[in-house]
Amino acid sequence: MRYKNIVEGIFVKRLNRFIAKVFIDGKSEEVHVKNTGRCQELFIEGVKVYLEKSDNPNRKTRYSLIGIYKGDVLVNIDSQVPNQVIYEALIAGEIREIGQVSHASREVTYGTSRFDIYYEKGLEKGFIEVKGVTLEEAGLALFPDAPTIRGTKHINELVKGMKEGYKNYVCFLIQIEHIHSFRPHHERDRAFADSLYQAIDTGLGVLVYNSKLGRDTIELGGSGLLLNQTYK
Template sequence: MDFPTPLISGTLIKRYKRFLSDITLENGEVVTAHCANSGSMMGLKEPGYKVWLSKSDNPKRKLKFSWELVDTGPALVGVNTSHPNKIVSEAISNREVPELAGYDTLRNEVKYGENSRIDILLQSEGKADCYVEVKNVTLSREDGLAEFPDAVTARGTKHLKELANMVEQGHRATMFYLVQRTDCDRFRLASDIDPAYSEAFKEAVAAGVEIICYDCHITPERIGINHTISLIEND
């Protein structure tokens, strides 16, 4: 996924009210940017971090800037949760995800289950439909180890149960964890943060839901999938 316009760098002052962030641009101007991330953003919102913003020319937008990237020192991290579906869809279309190859059509945000929408639906005549749910992973509390979630996610637990139901109905279902960090080669669930999600994960895997995890190559110009990374099972 290429950023359509060059990103603008600045220094984070604070993130607040979940969806707002104040940033000092390199020219000294202080702007308020939209933060499209409803998680806790643990370890990513320290004042003084270097960040990158995109700027919209849409006259109807109240906030012209959106927070895209943060440099934590060890890593560049993508914080905009509106991008993962596009990143993964692009990678599948470009045949960069062999686990999800061989389908004729790809559709996004298709209604399914109990009042839910699947991030990606892959279909081919003569093959079982493949339901792909994408989760954005940004938390790292240990060197080289990415974790999900960074906050309690009842919605995420619901998605795991919905995927398990799809398998029961004869379809294929996949949970795709996209690690938008450049410093991790392992992944595990943050069971201490959300035990209910961890339990639902175990039940989903037992039901036949497949797990895929990739990290990302990230620059201020582009974000794309990089390599598969290993899943570390919780004790």
């Protein structure tokens, strides 16, 4: 996926979940933050950021914050883009655990949940729920960075669907390059981690992929590793 009208800026501070202050060309701007997660390890005063300039003259904020540097590592923080990246990769047959599908559609309701992707492959059919991952510690990617009741609900609904014949997956797209491993962040959300591990034991498919990032691009990278470890 490619963004349009990308500019550089310097991060100042986050004002609330949706708005941050950024210097662009030496001028202070209030910009939209395309991620409602905590991202505390990323939002550091003085770091370089990338923003997409809106072409809508009636929008309250002229820019959206989509990328931020953590040291010399670029992190894409756009929480809307993982769904698009995985959908495009699925259509292109690049999700090797699934292969080439015969049909795919987005934002499909099942039960009381709306899943990101529905797919068909011959007689096989299923749902894919996509989670973007921006939290990293020494090369280890972790999800979530804050408790997610909605995420746990999605896992439980995916398991329910499997009992009715669907081949379901949860996909974690790590919005960083060169990550060597991944696991659920049970220190932040034990309920989500427990639900995920239990779902794996019952056959839920887990996809973990890195991203290839550029100044104005994000694409599917290499597969990562789910650390299916025990904990107390």
